[in-house]
Structures are given as structure tokens and as C-alpha cells.
Amino acid sequence: MRTQVCIIGAGPSGLLLSQLLHRQGIDTIVLERKTKDYVLGRIRAGVLERGFVDLMHEAGVGDRMQAEGYVHDGTLIAYDNRQFRIDFRALTDSSVMVYGQTEVTRDLYAAREAMGGAILYNVEDVQIQGVEWQTPFVEFHQAGQCKRIDCDYVVGCDGFHGVSRKTIPDAKRQEFEKVYPFGWLGVLSETPPVHHELIYANSERGFALCSMRNENLSRYYIQCPLDQKPDDWSDAAFWEELKRRIPEEAAERLITGPSIEKSIAPLRSFVTEPMRWGRLFLCGDAAHIVPPTGAKGLNTAASDIYYLYHGMVQHYLHKDGEGLERYSEKALARVWKAERFSWWMSNLLHQYPDQGAFDRKMQLADLAYLEQSKVAQTSLAENYVGLPY
Numbered sequence: 001m002r003t004q005v006c007i008i009g010a011g012p013s014g015l016l017l018s019q020l021l022h023r024q025g026i027d028t029i030v031l032e033r034k035t036k037d038y039v040l041g042r043i044r045a046g047v048l049e050r051g052f053v054d055l056m057h058e059a060g061v062g063d064r065m066q067a068e069g070y071v072h073d074g075t076l077i078a079y080d081n082r083q084f085r086i087d088f089r090a091l092t093d094s095s096v097m098v099y100g101q102t103e104v105t106r107d108l109y110a111a112r113e114a115m116g117g118a119i120l121y122n123v124e125d126v127q128i129q130g131v132e133w134q135t136p137f138v139e140f141h142q143a144g145q146c147k148r149i150d151c152d153y154v155v156g157c158d159g160f161h162g163v164s165r166k167t168i169p170d171a172k173r174q175e176f177e178k179v180y181p182f183g184w185l186g187v188l189s190e191t192p193p194v195h196h197e198l199i200y201a202n203s204e205r206g207f208a209l210c211s212m213r214n215e216n217l218s219r220y221y222i223q224c225p226l227d228q229k230p231d232d233w234s235d236a237a238f239w240e241e242l243k244r245r246i247p248e249e250a251a252e253r254l255i256t257g258p259s260i261e262k263s264i265a266p267l268r269s270f271v272t273e274p275m276r277w278g279r280l281f282l283c284g285d286a287a288h289i290v291p292p293t294g295a296k297g298l299n300t301a302a303s304d305i306y307y308l309y310h311g312m313v314q315h316y317l318h319k320d321g322e323g324l325e326r327y328s329e330k331a332l333a334r335v336w337k338a339e340r341f342s343w344w345m346s347n348l349l350h351q352y353p354d355q356g357a358f359d360r361k362m363q364l365a366d367l368a369y370l371e372q373s374k375v376a377q378t379s380l381a382e383n384y385v386g387l388p389y
Contacts (some may be wrong), residue, residue: 003029003118005312006138006151008126010039010119012101013284014157015108019059020309022115027314029118029149031140036121039105046100046213047072047198047295049386052302053097058263061107070196070212075384077370078201079248079388084371085197090156091374091381100213101298110234126128128154128167131280152279153324155308157301159285160270168277180204180267180291185224185234185239188261193218194246194254200293200349202367204360207293207350208245221292223350238262239299267291267346269339275328281308288335290342293349299386300338304331306389324342334387341383 005021007014010032017026033038044364048056048069056062073089088095112119123140130136137150156164165173184207193212201208206223213219220242224233235258243251275282284301307330311323347364352359370376 001149002151003027003149004152005029005138005155005159006031006149006153006315007155008037008138009033009108009159009162009284009286010036010121010158011157011159011284012105012108012298013305014155015112016055016059016302017155017157017283017305017309018117018119019061019111019115020109020305020306021054021312022112022117023060023240024152024313025315026312028118029151030112031126031138031149032119032121033123033126034121034262036109036119040102040109041319042102044101044298046098046102046298047211048097048104048358049302050094050096051297051306051386051389052299055302056104056107056307059108059111061111064107065097065099065103068103068214070214072096072098072197075187075197076195076199076387077367078199079203079364079367081247083201086381086384088381088385091378096210104298123160126158126163128280129164131167131278133278134165134277142191142318144244145343153312154280155289155324156280156282157284160289162286164271164282164286164383165279165386166271167280168274168282172277174273176269176271176273178269178343180269180350181226182223182350183226183264183266184209184221184292185228185233185238185264186219186221186262187215187235187259188213188217188219189257189259190216191204191214191218191257194250198294199246200271200345202349202363203245204351205241205245206241210242210246224264226266228264230264231361233262235259265292267293269343271332271335271339272331273328275304275331276324281327283308283331283351286295287331288339290339291346292342293345294338294342294384296338296342300335303334303338303389307331334389337383337387 104358176239199210209221283304
């Protein structure tokens with residue numbers, strides 16, 4: 001097989017890049033280790049920055065998102081049994097879109113299939129070869145057969161555990177990591193959300209987040225120790241603890257119900273440098289991970305796709321290699337800003353095991369300053385809706 005760009009990973013970033021390139025006449029083949037149903041079964045967050053929303057429209061897959069998604073013009077910050085609102089619209093003249101990652105992926109699959117995009121599933125033993133030279137290729141097994149794709153470029157959208165990042169030699173790759181000493185216990189329930197915007201809550205008992213998927217599907221989180229398991233928490237115990245961590249006014253409005261999904265996600269920050277090695281490019285979780293605080297995971301992947309897509313168009317359509325040459329530089333500059341914001345939000349809202357009385361007072365002072373300062377609120381809003389590409 002032969003293609004111009006071989007993309008490893010059929011999650012939202014790999015599919016979005018494939019769709020964008022296809023519309024510019026650039027040929028791609030996407031390889032996926034799992035099945036389509038498995039990919040669509042992943043339940044992930046879905047707060048989309050303004051730049052991501054624009055990319056979806058440019059890819060021709062924004063109509064359902066625009067019709068069914070929820071535009072959020074602000075968010076609530078709660079502490080000390082009080083809450084205040086960050087008004088994104090007033091502070092930045094912009095907003096975010098709440099639209100589940102599963103729905104983003106579903107829309108992209110539908111578009112790729114409608115345009116005859118090549119996606120190969122159940123691919124195993126992927127090996128990336130020759131990216132340091134002019135003739136890269138990808139070898140893999142599918143249905144017991146050994147196959148090969150020759151290409152101009154390889155794009156790794158295969159996540160943290162994928163093969164792409166590990167293809168870059170250890171001596172040429174530098175990794176930065178921070179592991180947080182807690183996780184998020186998340187519950188999905190078929191209940192109306194407690195508020196039409198997200199509530200981020202700092203409590204002496206630990207962090208909590210009230211979020212939503214739609215008007216009848218809510219997602220709630222509480223900070224928990226890393227050694228706990230979802231089965232340690234009954235539904236009743238979860239709801240009771242959540243009520244203790246959010247303002248009384250919200251707790252009184254909260255409608256509870258059986259959980260339809262319950263999981264614990266660890267928090268960490270991770271970045272690998274560089275994000276390009278020869279003719280191999282890394283995107284999304286293959287190159288970086290952020291804590292979910294601040295909703296930057298999917299959005300940092302989208303910014304990678306933006307830079308790489310425009311670099312590919314510049315190369316193929318205009319014979320200009322500047323965008324590809326500077327891809328890693330541009331992507332990492334924005335990634336580190338997203339890492340900073342997620343790290344800052346995590347420090348602002350969580351309780352740390354070694355946190356002393358002084359640390360707690362500083363945290364409360366930071367929250368009080370944020371509540372009273374338009375400048376501080378503008379900084380949060382600018383980062384939350386998404387820094388420009």
C-alpha cells in the first residue's frame with residue numbers, strides 16, 4: 001500500500017487530521033489497534049475550546065455539534081460555601097462548547113466513511129521504519145497477515161502507550177513528568193445537571209467538579225486517594241460526599257440517581273520533546289498529557305493537529321516546508337502554556353496530602369483574589385476558552 005500520510009490511531013485527533021487533509025486532496029491511511037465500537041465506547045470529557053470548534057467546522061463536521069452542543073459563556077468557582085462566576089463572554093468575547101468526545105469521534109467517523117477514507121482496524125505489531133530518511137514505511141499485522149504501507153510522513157496519534165513516541169531514540173528524546181498524589185473518582189448518571197455551567201469546587205474535604213454531557217446526562221467528580229477503587233464507593237456514599245464539597249445551595253438542587261459508569265482517573269502532567277523526529281510527528285497523548293483540571297487534554301491535541309495540518313498543506317500545496325520544520329517548536333510552545341494552566345488550576349483547587357495550614361491560607365487567598373480581580377479572571381478566561389494558535 002502507498003499513501004502520502006500514514007496516521008497511527010483512529011481517535012479524535014487522528015480522524016480530525018485525516019479529514020482535514022482529505023479535504024485538501026492529501027491522501028491518508030489511518031491505522032487503529034482496536035475496533036470502531038471500542039473507540040466509540042470510551043467515555044471522555046468534552047469541553048471544546050473556540051479553536052477546536054473552528055477546526056470541526058473547517059473539517060466539515062461541525063453541524064451536529066452546533067445543533068446539539070451546549071455553548072458555555074462562563075463557569076463557576078466555589079470555595080468556602082460560596083461561589084462566583086467567570087464570565088468568558090464578557091472577558092474574552094468568546095465561549096466554549098460542551099460536546100462529548102464520543103460525539104466528536106462519531107461525527108468524524110461518519111465523515112471519513114462518507115468520503116471513503118481508509119481506516120484499518122484490529123492492527124497489531126506496528127513498527128515505524130525509515131523516518132530518518134526520505135522513504136518511511138509502517139509494517140503491521142492484520143488478520144494474521146503482515147502488511148506494509150509506504151508513505152511520505154508518519155503521524156503518531158496513538159496515545160501514551162502507543163509505538164510512535166518510543167520510535168524516537170531514547171538519546172534524542174527528553175521527557176518531563178509530574179504525578180499528582182490523588183485521582184478523580186468520576187460518576188456518570190442519567191440525571192439533569194445541577195447547573196447549566198460547570199462548577200469547580202475547592203473544599204477542605206477535597207476538590208469536586210459538577211459537569212454535564214446534556215440536559216439529562218451529568219458527570220460528577222470528587223478528588224480521592226490513588227489507592228482507592230471505584231468499588232470502594234457506593235452510589236449513596238459518592239452523592240453524600242459530593243454534597244459536602246459543593247456549596248449548600250447547589251447541594252440542595254442536586255438530583256441523584258444510579259451511576260451508569262464509575263471510574264477513577266489518576267492525574268499527571270507529561271511532555272516529551274521533540275514532537276518531531278525526521279518524518280515522524282507526534283500529536284496529542286502520544287506527546288503530552290495534562291491533568292483534567294481546566295479541560296485541556298483534547299484541546300491540546302487539537303492545537304497539534306492545527307499546526308501539523310497547516311504544515312502539511314503548506315508543504316504539499318505550496319511546496320513550502322517551513323510549517324513542518326517548525327511543527328515541534330510551535331506545538332510545544334502552546335502545549336507548555338496549557339500545562340501551566342492545568343497545573344495552576346490543579347494547585348488552586350485540590351487538597352494535597354502534605355498541605356499545611358499556611359498552604360491552605362495561600363490557596364484561599366488566591367481564590368479570594370480571583371473572585372475580586374477582573375485581571376485575574378481575564379487570565380483564567382483567556383486560557384480556558386483557548387489561547388490563539
